[in-house]
Amino acid sequence: MMKKAASILLSAGLILSFSPVQNTEAAAKVKVVTYKNCTELNKVYKGGVAKSSTTKNKGGKTKYKPFAHKALYDKNTKSDRDKDGIACER
Incomplete structure (x- = not known):
């Protein structure tokens, strides 16, 4: 159960880190x-x-x-x- 929860959290973190929202935020600061x-x-x-x-x-x-x-x-x-x-x- 603990491994499954850690796996889900890690997956969610990776998905959010590659979000296109961050790219638009970086472009907005140019x-x-x-x-x-x-x-x-x-x-x-x-x-x-x-x-x-x-x-x-x-x-x-x-x-x-x-x-x-x-x-x-x-x-x-x-x-x-x-x-x-x-x-x-x-």
């Missing part, structure tokens, strides 16, 4: 800044900034996953040279 260039933006966001989490890279292989945040992308659209919805992808 400071929307216009970066001077891709070097400056990549210091903070290694993979660049995507318009949405479903945006696909059209420019080829990348090393890092872009951070999805529409308002931040909108402020830095000038840095999206290939117009694929990801600014400064690497």
